[in-house]
Amino acid sequence: MDIDDLLQELDDNQVPSGTRDIADLTQSWIAERSAPEILPFQTALLERLMERIRQQIELVETQTGNLDPKTNFCLILIQTELERVKFLVRSYLRARIHKIDKHSIYILTTPSIRGRLSPPELSYLKSHLGLLNSHFLASFLRGFPEHWGISMVEEPDLDGAVFCKVVKDIEDNIARIPGTDAEFKLTKGDVYVVRYSAVREFILRGEVELI
Amino acid sequence: MSYYDIDAILTDAQKVPCTFEITIPGLGYLEGNSNTDIKQGTRVELPLWLAEMLGVSQRLGTEQNVVTLDLPPALAPRVQNALKANPCTVDLRSLASHYYSLGERILGLLEEDELVDILSETFKKRAAEIADHAHNPQGVISSGGEFLKGLDENERQLFKISHESAKAIRAFLSDRSNTKK
Amino acid sequence: MYGDLGLKLVQHAKRTQSLSQLPPYQSDIVRSVTREVRDLDRDVTEMLEPFNGHFDPAEEPATACSLLVRHLCMRRDKRCLLAYHRVRVEMIEGMCWSGSDLLDQVQASQNKVAEEGARIGSAEGSGASSLSPEEEEYARQYEDLLAAYKGQWTDIDLTGSLEPPRDLFIDVRVLKDAGEIQTEYGAITLTKNSQFFVRQGDVERLIAQGFLQKLN
């Protein structure tokens, strides 16, 4: 991700705070789309952005009907940007819902992962599981004997291959591949296709980014 | 292990030849006779989900074996040799729809050290061939129909995903250049 | 052999995954598999009865094996049933997300099935929905759940397009006089040969009707 280049350039032009938020949301979106597991919900970031979105929508609403062509054109630009930001947020949330649906029991029963959900996501997950459970019961499961010996929990494939880029200089920069004796060095700028589990810690620390 | 994964469940349905080492009451239905016993020495093909659990003691080397497992025909030495000689000419699909997954499971049950390398090499070589076909815009029609028909399920997915990404990029590039005029 | 019917369900599920519409619910097979599980469970209970709760597998390896096989069959059947229902549920949820009216779908498939039923003279087809009654109920409840979650994000339109926005506003030329139209940001008068920069969504119908032409 060349967000850093982008920021560098924007810094040079003294562009204020909003930029960082959009860049962060963009990176969170890309990471959420690429990672096999659900990542921590960006609570503060989303709150700030939703507030800005609300302000812009309000602005468009109050200015609508203004016949001054200059204002009108500004509104077009604001709306165009608004659609871009809304798309990012929507796609980010939907990528999360996909994983919440897929790995629901795993998320619910793993405290460190459950904490990555926002309160509405957690309540969606619980209600969804409840609905599924009643549906299966009603359809065939009623009166079934209990069964042992197999886990019905769907877990993310943490060994799934991902593409990633080293974005920082890392002190302890050896990535080891679990279950093998393969290891390799992470140098800033490197791009790898590798098992997620080998770079997971670096990703959660922000030293390596999913692309 | 994915409980709800349809391909995992279909993999589990693939069969392995088993020989019963003891007589078991009331299991005759495994060879198609209900209400009879299954006799010691009987050979039947059982799906993985059953064979695996009955055969696991063989691998553990403990207790008395209930059944002894054999290599499924799809992984027999004859096929292994064909894969070593010319991996791209073997019709894997007719051997087993989930060929590699079957191989992985058999590797967990039987000592077949060479099989890992054969399967890995086969998969690599065939993947390269799949990539070539997938990037060909005419794809299936022009060439390699036979080869593509013989792909196992995993390879089919690989072909599908490569074909679709190639198509998506082409669409993006030509779409953009065309709207230019 | 036990497990074969379950496999049939899973093969149905595999086909379902590549379809755009939900095929009819296989209630007969589901019922048979369910019955198979109950039969197996009854077998197990009967086999264990003589031991009065003191069954030692080491002493009775043959019986233990027989029991094990039955347990595995039940476990297998259950997995097939769950996977089959889950694949369908995912498609139902997909319809809820894409906003396609489920009741319409149900209606359409009912008509289709009824037609086919009438054509081949089968009594079974008429009136059957491709969704089971339980699935219809599930769809309603999931719609509610989705609405509740969506409600947290009203400004985003969570069920909106997942394609990145492109050309939100476009240039159009007026091909025929069409009077005044209302757009999101006020009224514009469409006079032949005039040009406007407008929100694409606002004018799609006028383009289709031939009043406007999209310029590039």
Place this chain on the structure above:
Amino acid sequence: MNNNNHSANGPLTPAEVAFLCEAQSITIIPRQRLDGLDLIGGYIPPFHPPQRTAIPLWLALLLKRQRRCNIVPPPWLSAPNIERILKIETENQNFFCPDLPYRWLETAELLLEACPDDLGGDDGELRVLLRGLREVRQGKVREGLGKLEATYLQMNNLGLLEITEVRGFAKGVVDGLRKIGASIEVELVLGWMMMMMIFR
């Protein structure tokens, strides 16, 4: 596996990569005045033609379509420079030239579409060179994919759109090889032991 279309899952699509590309900053020469604009992504200062200013690419593309600005192509996107890189790429079969930006392919495509007139006149030559560059690199990528292992593969200096093109395939091969090599014995034994508990 089936990916229901109702979810935004899996890696980015080419259209999404283009969307990301449009978030980059680019220099323009405004042809009209424009008041400062308070966007979510930051404040856009007023335009004073012909003073250059840097704005997000999506905004530049919109203004360009409205003939309200000209786009200043990034320095790397010139026929002589692409010709130079093409030469390096052709002469060195084993690496990808680091002089191309991460989003070279999609940026070039978007700009060729939007403002051929701003790209120094003869955009035909540039197009031909870019196509040549893409083909040389594609050949190398194809070669590189043959080296995929169950563990990892370095793919430095590939562009994002180029990665997007091979991502699904590369993931499929790496995952497939991993599964063939992985021992499932432990899982099996655990399953067996759990199963035996039914008799307790």
